[in-house]
Amino acid sequence: MKSKDEIPVWTEVRSANINGKKVSSLAITLRTKPCRFQGSTGSCKFCELRQNASSSVSADNLVSQVQATLKSQKKNMPEHIDLFGLGTFFDDVEMPPSARRKIVDEIKQAGIKSLLIESRAEYITERRLKEIVRVLSPIRLEVAIGIESTNPLIRETLLKKNCRKETLEKAISLLGKAKVGFLGYVLLKPPSVFDDNREKEAIEDAVKSAVDIFTLGKKYSTSTRVGLNPFYLPNKNQFSREELENYTLPSLWSVIEVLRRTHRAGTVFVGLNSEGLTTGPRGEACSCNNCTEDLKQAIREYNGSRNLGKLLSYNCECKYRSEREEK
Ligand code: SF4
Numbered sequence: 644m645k646s647k648d649e650i651p652v653w654t655e656v657r658s659a660n661i662n663g664k665k666v667s668s669l670a671i672t673l674r675t676k677p678c679r680f681q682g683s684t685g686s687c688k689f690c691e692l693r694q695n696a697s698s699s700v701s702a703d704n705l706v707s708q709v710q711a712t713l714k715s716q717k718k719n720m721p722e723h724i725d726l727f728g729l730g731t732f733f734d735d736v737e738m739p740p741s742a743r744r745k746i747v748d749e750i751k752q753a754g755i756k757s758l759l760i761e762s763r764a765e766y767i768t769e770r771r772l773k774e775i776v777r778v779l780s781p782i783r784l785e786v787a788i789g790i791e792s793t794n795p796l797i798r799e800t801l802l803k804k805n806c807r808k809e810t811l812e813k814a815i816s817l818l819g820k821a822k823v824g825f826l827g828y829v830l831l832k833p834p835s836v837f838d839d840n841r842e843k844e845a846i847e848d849a850v851k852s853a854v855d856i857f858t859l860g861k862k863y864s865t866s867t868r869v870g871l872n873p874f875y876l877p878n879k880n881q882f883s884r885e886e887l888e889n890y891t892l893p894s895l896w897s898v899i900e901v902l903r904r905t906h907r908a909g910t911v912f913v914g915l916n917s918e919g920l921t922t923g924p925r926g927e928a929c930s931c932n933n934c935t936e937d938l939k940q941a942i943r944e945y946n947g948s949r950n951l952g953k954l955l956s957y958n959c960e961c962k963y964r965s966e967r968e969e970k
Pocket residue numbers: 678679680681686687690691692729730731763789
């Protein structure tokens with residue numbers, strides 16, 4: 644029997660929209676060592692990915708997690724791979740360089756067309772980008788950075804992200820120079836951030852952040868996507884009882900509203916996976932019992948098709964109820 648360290652946290656085949664085209668995408672969340680950012684300054688306040696991490700994972704384990712997943716998809720290999728970890732792909736402790744090269748090579752041999760990896764901005768260097776591009780070429784690389792909000796008060800002070808604007812811009816400029824794509828994550832409605840728990844403010848922040856990210860991508864000439872993550876509440880988390888007292892998770896109607904308002908700005912996709920860290924539907928973005936599953940499915944479809952008309956054709960009584968409450 645395989646040990647836990649040889650099994651990824653999560654895998655899924657889903658739809659994505661890359662360069663305006665709907666493609667099938669394989670998402671793999673590798674079980675890695677815990678993100679090291681938690682060590683010195685404390686972890687990002689909203690993040691509990693370390694609960695899925697394992698300190699004993701070896702370089703060989705990481706490679707075999709990828710090999711096994713690719714093997715399971717061999718007959719129907721998707722065009723794109725999202726290779727997630729529990730921290731930073733470019734951190735040599737979390738992902739030893741030998742494993743990094745081997746994994747990228749295995750993925751290249753699998754015959755996909757594009758690969759996404761994730762990194763904190765400060766780990767993105769010319770040398771690391773060059774190395775991975777050399778192994779992967781001609782397959783296209785995209786690097787995702789967790790920005791969460793472009794409002795520094797929210798990102799730095801409240802969420803403790805420690806991602807300064809200068810560091811972020813430097814990383815994006817390196818991506819542009821290396822002709823590597825850029826994906827910026829935006830977090831929708833984290834707790835203890837928006838006055839009176841108002842959905843409206845959370846929507847405004849997510850829309851502005853997404854638009855700012857597309858502007859940054861343009862500034863540094865890199866093709867850009869936005870990953871919108873509606874906040875989910877892990878069972879164990881860093882928020883105090885007071886901070887959660889009046890908090891409600893984002894509504895799926897708010898997710899749709901952000902998509903409606905950012906559709907023209909560029910490709911935004913929604914991450915609806917809570918990494919197994921919540922139990923029951925109440926830990927994730929939802930709407931009423933009648934429409935939650937339909938809306939989730941509609942959002943997943945939009946991720947691939949970008950068919951806004953179809954997404955906006957959904958309706959439910961609860962949508963008007965929440966709009967009335969917001970006024
Ligand atoms: S959000 Fe990213 S950088 Fe922050 S603690 Fe989680 S994995 Fe680490």
